[in-house]
Amino acid sequence: EIVMTQSPATLSVSPGEGATLSCRASQSVSYNLAWYQQKPGQAPRLLIYRTSTRATGIPAGFSGSGSGTEFTLTISSLQSEDFAVYYCQQYNDWPLTFGGGTKVEIK
Amino acid sequence: EVQLLESGGGLKQAGESLRLSCTPSEFSFSSYAMSWVRQAPGKGLEWVSTISNFGGGTFYADSVKGRFTISRDNSKKTLFLQMDSLRVEDTAVYYCAKCFGPGSGSYFHDFWGQGSLVTVSS
Numbered sequence: 431e432i433v434m435t436q437s438p439a440t441l442s443v444s445p446g447e448g449a450t451l452s453c454r455a456s457q458s459v460s461y462n463l464a465w466y467q468q469k470p471g472q473a474p475r476l477l478i479y480r481t482s483t484r485a486t487g488i489p490a491g492f493s494g495s496g497s498g499t500e501f502t503l504t505i506s507s508l509q510s511e512d513f514a515v516y517y518c519q520q521y522n523d524w525p526l527t528f529g530g531g532t533k534v535e536i537k
Numbered sequence: 538e539v540q541l542l543e544s545g546g547g548l549k550q551a552g553e554s555l556r557l558s559c560t561p562s563e564f565s566f567s568s569y570a571m572s573w574v575r576q577a578p579g580k581g582l583e584w585v586s587t588i589s590n591f592g593g594g595t596f597y598a599d600s601v602k603g604r605f606t607i608s609r610d611n612s613k614k615t616l617f618l619q620m621d622s623l624r625v626e627d628t629a630v631y632y633c634a635k636c637f638g639p640g641s642g643s644y645f646h647d648f649w650g651q652g653s654l655v656t657v658s659s
Contacts, residue, residue, distance in 0.1 A: 431599075464645035466582075473632055473649035474574075474582065485647060517582050521644040525598050526572075526584040 432456055432520050436529035442537040443508050451532045453501040453518035462522035465494055465503045468531075469514045477516075478503065508534070539564050539648040541633045546653030549623050557653055559616040559633030567591065567611040570636035572646060573618045575629035575655075585631070586618065590639035601627075623657045630654050 433456040443449045453463065461481040466474040476485040478494035481501060491506040505512055513536050518529040540562040549555050557573070573585040586607040587596045595607050606619040616633055631653050634646035 462642065462645075466646075468582075473651055474646070475649070476645065476647045479637065479645050479647075519582075519584075519645060521642075524596050526587065526596075526644055528582040528584065531581045 431525055432459060432523055432527050434518055434520055434527050434529035436516075436518060436532045438532060439530070440533045440535060442535050444537045445510060446507055447537075449505045449508055449534055451503040451505075451516055451534070453496075453503070453529050455499045455501075455520055458498045459520040459522035461497055462520060463494075463496065463501050464519045464521065465492075466517045466519065467512075467514045468517065474517065505534070538562075539635060541635065541648060541650035543631065543633045543650045543653035546631065546655045548656045548658065551623060551625055551657055551659050553623050553657075554619070554621045555623060555655060556620065557618040557631055557633075557655070559618075559650060561614060561616075561635070564635075566609075566614040568639055570594075570639055570644060571609060571616045572634045572636060572644070573607060573616075574632045574634050574646070574649075575627075576632070576652070577626075577629040580629075583629070587636065587644060588616070594640070620655070623655075625657050625659050627655060628657050 435454045437452045465478040468474040482494045515531045545557040572587040588607045604622045608617045633650040635648040637643040
């Protein structure tokens with residue numbers, strides 16, 4: 431099983447500042463990495479797939495990068511609606527696996 | 538926009554069975570693989586199972602293999618998760634999720650239902 435490790439677990443950021451979230455895979459997942467955003471009481475929402483492709487309707491302030499085992503989600507300037515939990519997911523191999531999540535909270 | 542509606546959740550005792558259903562809004566259901574993903578209270582996301590677009594391929598997490606069965610009826614546009622031998626640790630919100638495509642390389646999830654709570658008591 432490919433283990434996905436996200437860091438940090440919690441990130442405190444002031445509105446308007448940027449944020450960088452990390453996701454590490456225990457073995458290469460090539461570019462088969464997706465990012466999701468989840469707000470309290472809501473279902474997850476797809477942000478990024480294939481490492482760096484934004485899903486439909488996702489603003490340009492969200493960007494993804496990386497390959498192999500190291501991936502990054504960057505939020506350029508945090509708006510109030512961006513404070514949430516973010517998960518990465520690899521889909522390179524079975525079983526599909528998610529990271530434990532990074533909570534982005536207001537500083 | 539694609540909408541997914543789960544049903545069938547509820548309270549069960551350990552060892553009992555439950556079947557979840559997921560019905561989508563209008564989209565070409567048979568063109569896409571579908572998954573179930575769960576989230577225990579206060580915890581992260583855990584993939585449970587995925588079925589290919591025509592049902593020929595099914596995949597399971599080790600934690601549910603042999604107890605849960607995913608299936609689909611493309612003629613009725615419905616996804617199912619049969620959950621047998623339920624355990625307390627199966628307590629979670631179960632999300633139905635649409636995969637991006639029919640198969641390999643597309644097993645990430647672009648639309649999600651609102652979730653159905655399954656509670657298993659001892």
